[in-house]
Amino acid sequence: MHPTVIVVGNGMVGYKFCEKLVAKSTAFNIIVFGEEPRRAYDRVHLSEYFAGKTADDLSMSTTQWYTDNHINLYLDDPIVEIDTTNQQVHSQKGHVLSYDYVVLATGSSAFVPDIPGIEKKGVFVYRTIEDLEKMKAYAQHAKCGAVMGGGLLGLEAAKALLDLGIATTHVVEFAPRLMPRQIDDAGSAILQAKLSELGLQIHLNKSTSSILGNDAIEGLQFNNNTVLPIDMLVISAGIRPRDELAKLAGLQIGTRGGVVVNEKLQTSNPNIFAIGECALANSTIYGLVAPGYEMAEVVAANLCGANKVFAGFDMSTKLKLIGVDVASFGDAFADQAHTRTIVFEDTHKGIYKRLNVSADGKHLLGGILIGDAEAYNMLLQTVNNQLVLPPNPEELILGSRGAATSNGSGVMSLPNDALICSCEAVTKETICNAVTDQQITTIDGMKKCTKAGTGCGGCVPLVKDLITGTMKANGQYVKNVVCEHFNYARQELFDLIKYHKLTTYNEVLDNYGSGDGCEVCKPVVASLLASLWNDLILKQPAIQDSNDRFLANIQKGGTYSVVPRIPGGEITPDKLIVIGQVAKKYHLYTKITGGQRIDLFGAHLNDLPAIWEQLIEAGFESGHAYGKSLRTVKSCVGSTWCRFGLHDSVSFAIEVEDRYKGLRSPHKLKGGVSGCIRECAEAQSKDFGIIATEKGWNLYICGNGGSKPQHAQLLASDIDSATCIKYLDRFLMFYIKTADPLTRTATWLNKMEGGMAYLKNVIINDSLGIAAELEAAMENHVNTYECEWKAAVNNPEMRKQFQHFVNAPAQKDPTVVFEPMRNQIKAQAW
Amino acid sequence: MENTSTNWFLACATTDVPENSGVCVQYGNEQIAIFNFSRRNEWFATQNLCPHKQQMALSRGMLGSAGEACEPKVACPFHKKTFSLRTGECLSGDECAIKTYPIKVENEQVFISV
Numbered sequence: 001m002h003p004t005v006i007v008v009g010n011g012m013v014g015y016k017f018c019e020k021l022v023a024k025s026t027a028f029n030i031i032v033f034g035e036e037p038r039r040a041y042d043r044v045h046l047s048e049y050f051a052g053k054t055a056d057d058l059s060m061s062t063t064q065w066y067t068d069n070h071i072n073l074y075l076d077d078p079i080v081e082i083d084t085t086n087q088q089v090h091s092q093k094g095h096v097l098s099y100d101y102v103v104l105a106t107g108s109s110a111f112v113p114d115i116p117g118i119e120k121k122g123v124f125v126y127r128t129i130e131d132l133e134k135m136k137a138y139a140q141h142a143k144c145g146a147v148m149g150g151g152l153l154g155l156e157a158a159k160a161l162l163d164l165g166i167a168t169t170h171v172v173e174f175a176p177r178l179m180p181r182q183i184d185d186a187g188s189a190i191l192q193a194k195l196s197e198l199g200l201q202i203h204l205n206k207s208t209s210s211i212l213g214n215d216a217i218e219g220l221q222f223n224n225n226t227v228l229p230i231d232m233l234v235i236s237a238g239i240r241p242r243d244e245l246a247k248l249a250g251l252q253i254g255t256r257g258g259v260v261v262n263e264k265l266q267t268s269n270p271n272i273f274a275i276g277e278c279a280l281a282n283s284t285i286y287g288l289v290a291p292g293y294e295m296a297e298v299v300a301a302n303l304c305g306a307n308k309v310f311a312g313f314d315m316s317t318k319l320k321l322i323g324v325d326v327a328s329f330g331d332a333f334a335d336q337a338h339t340r341t342i343v344f345e346d347t348h349k350g351i352y353k354r355l356n357v358s359a360d361g362k363h364l365l366g367g368i369l370i371g372d373a374e375a376y377n378m379l380l381q382t383v384n385n386q387l388v389l390p391p392n393p394e395e396l397i398l399g400s401r402g403a404a405t406s407n408g409s410g411v412m413s414l415p416n417d418a419l420i421c422s423c424e425a426v427t428k429e430t431i432c433n434a435v436t437d438q439q440i441t442t443i444d445g446m447k448k449c450t451k452a453g454t455g456c457g458g459c460v461p462l463v464k465d466l467i468t469g470t471m472k473a474n475g476q477y478v479k480n481v482v483c484e485h486f487n488y489a490r491q492e493l494f495d496l497i498k499y500h501k502l503t504t505y506n507e508v509l510d511n512y513g514s515g516d517g518c519e520v521c522k523p524v525v526a527s528l529l530a531s532l533w534n535d536l537i538l539k540q541p542a543i544q545d546s547n548d549r550f551l552a553n554i555q556k557g558g559t560y561s562v563v564p565r566i567p568g569g570e571i572t573p574d575k576l577i578v579i580g581q582v583a584k585k586y587h588l589y590t591k592i593t594g595g596q597r598i599d600l601f602g603a604h605l606n607d608l609p610a611i612w613e614q615l616i617e618a619g620f621e622s623g624h625a626y627g628k629s630l631r632t633v634k635s636c637v638g639s640t641w642c643r644f645g646l647h648d649s650v651s652f653a654i655e656v657e658d659r660y661k662g663l664r665s666p667h668k669l670k671g672g673v674s675g676c677i678r679e680c681a682e683a684q685s686k687d688f689g690i691i692a693t694e695k696g697w698n699l700y701i702c703g704n705g706g707s708k709p710q711h712a713q714l715l716a717s718d719i720d721s722a723t724c725i726k727y728l729d730r731f732l733m734f735y736i737k738t739a740d741p742l743t744r745t746a747t748w749l750n751k752m753e754g755g756m757a758y759l760k761n762v763i764i765n766d767s768l769g770i771a772a773e774l775e776a777a778m779e780n781h782v783n784t785y786e787c788e789w790k791a792a793v794n795n796p797e798m799r800k801q802f803q804h805f806v807n808a809p810a811q812k813d814p815t816v817v818f819e820p821m822r823n824q825i826k827a828q829a830w
Numbered sequence: 831m832e833n834t835s836t837n838w839f840l841a842c843a844t845t846d847v848p849e850n851s852g853v854c855v856q857y858g859n860e861q862i863a864i865f866n867f868s869r870r871n872e873w874f875a876t877q878n879l880c881p882h883k884q885q886m887a888l889s890r891g892m893l894g895s896a897g898e899a900c901e902p903k904v905a906c907p908f909h910k911k912t913f914s915l916r917t918g919e920c921l922s923g924d925e926c927a928i929k930t931y932p933i934k935v936e937n938e939q940v941f942i943s944v
Binding site: 065444448803830 | 841850854887896905910923925
């Protein structure tokens with residue numbers, strides 16, 4: 001008979017306990033009771049529910065997982081009594097089950113202060129998905145909200161209010177600073193300034209005396225008799241351990257709450273354990289998930305016969321609060337008398353860094369990082385492993401951010417038992433051994449093999465550095481190869497294909513690869529073949545990436561979007577009318593894109609050729625929105641109309657877009673041309689940007705919008721149009737020849753040794769002697785350009801590929817469903 | 831061709847399926863993806879639905895092989911989840927698997943057992 005373990009509570013820690021126990025042993029009969037109606041979900045990322053994640057996205061497992069591991073899960077059925085005499089639990093729905101062990105993982109609830117009026121409508125706590133759903137419903141009618149509590153959870157809740165579209169959001173904190181448990185006054189001031197910029201109104205030193213309003217909340221009254229009018233309030237004033245069940249069972253409870261446990265997490269009854277936020281270990285409630293996971297590990301291991309203890313936990317944290325990095329590690333508030341502090345403050349950029357160093361200057365004790373927490377992982381390791389500091393420890397936070405100081409050597413100097421992933425308790429040694437003994441060389445492989453990086457993900461950069469560092473230490477040649485089928489970098493394949501004049505994927509694979517290829521190397525080779533020979537990509541449809549394969553962008557639900565080229569954003573009324581007619585005829589959702597074009601969504605695969613036939617008839621060409629290739633060259637209206645314009649930016653944008661249209665590259669390419677320094681075309685955020693000057697054009701390159709915006713850098717000033725085109729030819733072809741797959745120009749430049757100075761030398765001074773070759777390659781592209789949609793609709797064999805059912809060619813995919821929205825359609829959510 | 835066992839369904843002609851890629855066939859209310867992995871001289875059939883986001887898309891995916899054993903696979907065009915064409919197992923570390931169907935080619939016609 002297997003011993004029965006009953007887990008009370010199905011939160012993150014309760015779930016993690018089950019995961020750890022089944023991983024160690026199959027000798028237990030595990031039964032879980034949860035109070036909430038759904039399976040354990042990721043409470044740490046709760047605010048993402050408002051940012052668009054669904055309850056399913058947040059879920060930590062599937063129903064199948066419980067079935068597969070033979071765990072009985074009772075949801076929506078809290079345990080109401082533990083009968084320690086008969087070793088039985090009683091659930092609310094009347095289940096009575098005997099146990100050998102009970103693991104209490106009841107978590108905590110929000111602490112709600114006893115303020116008059118707290119029961120009014122519009123007052124919420126922020127704890128469960130149900131709480132969030134209630135907030136969401138109420139927020140539709142709220143204009144002004146507040147969060148009581150400026151701690152970590154309070155600021156998360158404030159983010160939730162912002163995401164809910166509450167126009168004015170206040171944060172009210174009793175203490176004189178934000179996050180009083182993690183950061184100091186100076187750090188709080190910087191954080192406050194940053195958050196104010198993002199639209200939060202922060203009130204410190206405020207004690208609320210009552211909640212105003214009749215039935216629903218109308219405002220907060222403070223002790224100093226001021227009033228803050230609001231119509232919604234979220235309480236986030238701390239947590240309270242859920243210890244009522246334990247108390248009822250006669251277990252020992254701390255004076256301020258929490259189930260008292262020993263170092264093995266045993267309660268005063270040796271068969272009952274408590275883990276997570278309901279447990280009072282070392283006289284502390286550990287209000288973070290990582291120590292909860294460690295407790296789960298200790299109990300699971302001990303049930304399986306190990307002898308592990310819970311020896312406290314590092315409460316260091318790093319998180320992004322409403323887009324601002326905040327980190328606090330080790331002893332963040334070290335007593336000034338016995339320590340030295342190094343402080344860096346930049347109120348302009350909103351950065352604050354503090355290091356606490358031991359009196360002898362040898363060790364780092366702890367610190368605080370606001371606004372830029374990139375150094376967090378390494379600093380935390382320095383504290384935890386008592387690494388001896390360099391003579392100038394300020395370099396740890398100020399250090400030149402250049403490539404000269406390699407992070408790789410830093411991680412390799414850590415001791416073997418350094419804890420790299422604290423969520424899953426993975427040490428440096430485990431990671432390095434996986435590289436050496438099991439040849440794990442990718443992050444995905446490491447996640448599968450060791451689980452490192454699968455929790456909060458914060459350690460992933462460290463894990464990557466360790467993988468690379470270990471490989472180098474083992475004498476392995478670290479090369480950025482394309483995938484398992486090609487032991488070559490993209491640039492090497494480029495040269496091989498070029499010099500051996502290979503024209504098909506199969507030739508390339510047969511000569512230089514192994515296996516049958518995959519979804520990584522096929523598009524890479526397809527892109528190289530297109531860049532080099534500019535042949536029609538649909539002649540080799542099977543190697544094209546999802547969107548190139550059907551010359552359209554696949555969208556939710558399996559329909560496609562259609563983007564005709566509108567060079568420079570200039571379009572005649574007649575052409576606009578045709579777009580409208582096409583959209584109406586095929587019931588397409590219509591939207592203006594960021595690149596001055598029009599995107600038509602919801603096209604069935606079967607309709608694409610007919611749609612394009614009509615567009616081509618009207619003079620349109622493919623916009624290549626589906627390709628890693630030139631998208632648009634955005635322009636302002638320029639000197640033909642604008643009273644400030646210096647040159648005709650539209651004409652030049654059209655010339656440039658027509659020149660590079662269809663050019664296949666490692667990633668997408670965007671350009672812009674502005675007619676004066678006001679820069680209305682936002683050209684400096686593009687891969688290449690051209691700005692008119694009194695004397696000619698300024699050419700900027702390697703800018704980027706998107707997730708990591710970066711301004712383009714000046715390549716040449718006051719050049720004429722012909723020189724500008726010449727430099728662009730060289731620049732684009734050099735990028736196509738040398739960049740790694742899926743690397744935008746900005747990242748390519750950032751990784752380039754010698755940076756902009758080197759690139760300038762190659763493009764302008766022809767330092768490599770390849771300028772003529774690059775220009776000839778571009779000339780070949782321009783001369784061989786052909787609209788691939790025109791070719792496709794005129795070729796019956798290619799047209800045939802645009803069918804959903806091969807055995808019912810006229811029939812469209814019956815599973816495609818649209819929903820109405822603002823007089824148009826939208827795809828069904830997934 | 832004398833064996834016309836009732837559960838073999840004539841899906842399409844071999845020439846209907848481009849080399850090293852897939853097509854979708856309708857069978858009642860079901861959608862089945864057929865793959866002509868000509869590089870390996872093999873044919874495969876699976877469900878067309880990608881279980882990751884419930885999209886009818888696998889027939890439009892890219893073919894390839896994984897690992898030393900050269901496991902044949904297809905990558906969904908939506909998020910590049912990959913599945914073994916032989917067993918249906920998800921090779922991207924997820925728990926979802928896909929259904930596979932026996933397939934045979936006779937006289938340049940493709941049959942699926944349903």
